[in-house]
Amino acid sequence: GDAAEDAVGTPGRGAGTGVTSVTCHGDYIYSTGRDGCYRQLCLRDQQLEVLQKHRPCKGLQWIEELRFTPGGDLLVLGFHADDFVVWSTRSGVNLHCVPCGGGHRSWSYYSSPEADAFAYVKRGDVMLYHSQAEPCEQRVLLASLHGREITCVRHLGAVRVPGSHPVNIFITGSEDTTACVLTLSELTRAAVPLARLSDHISSVRALALADTALHDGTQLCSLLFSAGGRAQIECYRLQCAVDLGAEGTVSCQVAHVASHRLDEHWDRMKNRHKLVKMDPETRYMSLSVVCGTNSEQLPMPCTFLVAACSDGSVRLFVLLEAAQKLLLVAESFHHQRCVLKVEAFLHTRAEERKHLLCSAATDGSVAFWDITKMRPLALGTPLLTVMAHSCGVNSLHIQELPEGQFLVASGSDDGSIHVCLLEVTRGDDKAEPGTCLHILEHVARPCTHAAHVTGIRVLRPDLVLSASVDQRLTLWQLSWDSLEELSTTFFHVPDLAELDCWEVAEAGGERRWYCVLCGQGLELLRCAALDTHSKLQSQGAAQ
Template identity: 90%
Template sequence: AAVPLEDPLSVLFGLHGKTGVTSVTCRGDYIYSTGRDGCYRQLRLRDQQLEVLQKHRPCKGLQWIEELRFTPGGDLLVLGFHANNFVVWSTRSGVNLHCVPCGGGHRSWSYHSSPEADAFAFIKRGDVMLYHSEAEPCEQRVLLASLHGREITCVRHLGAVRAPGCRPINVFITGSEDTTACVLTLSELTRAAVPLARLSDHISSVRALALAGTALHHGTQLCSLLFSAGGRAQIECYRLQCAVDLRAEGMVNCQVTHLASHRLDEHWDRMKNRHKLVKMDPETRYMSLSVVCGTNSEQLPVPCTFLVAACSDGSVRLFVLLEAAQKLLLVAESFHHQRCVLKVEAFLHTWAEEERKHLLCSAATDGSIAFWDITTALCTAVLTEPLLPALGTPLLTVMAHSCGVNSLHIQELPKGRFLVASGSDDGSIHVCLLEVTQGGDEAKPETCLHILERVARPCTHAAHVTGIRVLRPDLVLSASVDQQLTLWRLSWDSLEELSTTFFYVPDLAELDCWEVVEAGGERCWYCVLCGQGLELLRCAALDTHCNLQSQGAVQ
């Protein structure tokens, strides 16, 4: 009897572009598809609907992917065509295992792999051709696998998970000039970095990372939103779910779901009345990202996450993520600085009446630091994008340095006060005490900002200060391209050097810190530094002395 045809349960149109899908493979709970767009995608079935989790681009130049092969050893082989060659690409080692001249695609072919030999048969000009390669002992040995193909430009500490009876495992995200971002674990015991997932959606360098809504469940699971941005005016958004898995190499399993993306050239193509505006530069680089916290307010029409970006074209841009609709929209911008904006940092102030004020700090290449009130911009964000509103003007501008501000950090203090620390290209450090007050009349109150105290110290480092953190109201940590990590005691008449240590990472790009309460109740800080490598250090600041100690480095 004939089997009746049924309508498909789920359809994804244009998943691999106009060139179409070449193969579909099921592996465990996931579905993998390949196409002639040079990508393969990971999908899953949820409520009888196909959901795209992630897109992978295995290597540059491989524009035609035909098939995926999962090896018994856990490697994933990508079979495809690059120009006139048949290519077998190993995702584990990141190299071509085979490259056979065959004339390119559009031909019948077959590939077989075994521990003893590999064979590739194909038809060329009506003849059956056979390529045969016997297994040979590899003369090359990888002594230390690299995390990235080029320097690491940014790093964020996602959190730590703990398996029963084991030490906590720290999870990090790194971005690089090689256009990828990597989720990895860095062990204090083995001093080894184990990649958990690689994100390859960017077409240019990844220069900035930001995390939102990070949550730790039962000590064994981490969940967070990840924003990555960089060259070619591109922002990508993912949801990360990391869980303890004793069978995995790094003892952590990471599931990545791609949520949304944004590029200025695509935004420009969708804009109405664009002939009246100055064209956006598609070569803009995003230098820094900051998530706006505490926006779950009744004033907003839908649940959303706001993101602020510092841009090389002189603008500060505000984006909104609509996770349910999987859209990332540009909703406001300002060109106040008129030069490359290097850093942005969003912070929140709450009045006694539970009224929230969302504030923003931005820093540029001229050494200026501007403070904004973006509360109105958040509440009146136009989600349909008919015209792009202005972000407003700063409430206060401070000339903190003589040249570019390459590091910035803000720590909240009681009574509406904030410590704002910054480091510059000229090696100087600037710290100011900012107070937020309410002015104007009762009918229309206004936010007022005042600088109460300032302290600046020139020549604290011999090179650019690319990392700074306020650990406590009296402690500031700075890191520089001169490969020195220095702990300072802050008072309003001086910065006193307490301790200095040298680290191993050249060309330092960024620093991230977090506080840990250890078993004996001792409070200490860990910091991770990135550049030409990655290094983890421990900082213990006691009443009598300070100790900076390296916990491991990966070059």
């Protein structure tokens, strides 16, 4: 502004190693920089707030400018080594790559449906690159969501478009280092990306959601955690809404909240020479949000997150959203080997609340912890450990039952399924009553699948759903003397990594479950559980 009181800014939060351009589009401000990123900002209370940082493609070290096309594409203009590059964020490809000698030169780019031109100065001469539009001989039959396999998926929820069916919204993570927010339609069988998150420097292996809320059936809000390689966790605030002015399409606004890296945490620690150095190559294998937490020791609302780690530890983090900080508060190396899965669950009785945690490792063991007091630095020791399988536990799910009981289902690399009935009681010590866990019943069935069981869900107390790398999705009838197969269908996704399930109440009182599977692709299936029998219906959308 002209006056000093009208000036706004965000010191130290610009575009990294030098801002090259600033532009306004819609209600947001975009900046580009020589760090290979562009940032989306908004103006709040006369301050610029960075919502999200985007890294369009690997190797693009110097971004000069952004162009918003009438067709809704965002073009990123910059330099990669000695080349001038025009990158399409919609298609994820280079539209032009012109050898010019690199940055630090005067240049100009013009684009139209008929032709493209790039003029630049090189050694005192004005050079012109001219390209006319040509008919494309290739046709994309099905656009890809990710450049590599999808490692994790979560169902965020569904929004209702007026005059149409509900639109399901998902988040996927991939080996290509990105996470994607997308809609997947059962009717059109099409997947439409809404937002792409590119803050990770290695693969995204785990996702977790917290504080998910649906407003008026047309807007979904949630807190998203993503984690994976290089010991990195990112946190975002998502807002997905139906755009009534754009033919009922769905839009997604992403705001980056906080991040954490173990190597950065190590650099800030005191007395590091007295401790075993953290491995910066640690991979986070699984995430789980501790629901309903309320810590009196912290001065602001917080969210706790548990992570399964490849270095053999179970780590507990706390998110201070107002301060935009994600802090490591406790850890345990009880398993002494790679921890594959974690699942936090809440036990309530009268006014008593117990926060419990289940972790599973590559040796087939499943451990149960009481993390109610959440002591700093150490998680303590598990209350109970069960050798559920002969090798790695690749799927885990916990379903609450009445009277303080829980069903714990797990699937293993050896193709087996294990289900146990867990009871939570109070200890006998009246001075300081603790938590006691008891296994009341259990059932194990070997060779349920011909390969790793990478997805399992307890749909109801007598119904279990499992999915495997053998590309079979199976419904099981659960009783404490057997696990009987009810129905099996083959799905189309190779190398299944994970599944997610949710229940939908349909007209007529019929109970249905939907499940989404990810691996070398993405697929949506429907499960109908009737009073007399259950069956799987292989219909939905595949990507």
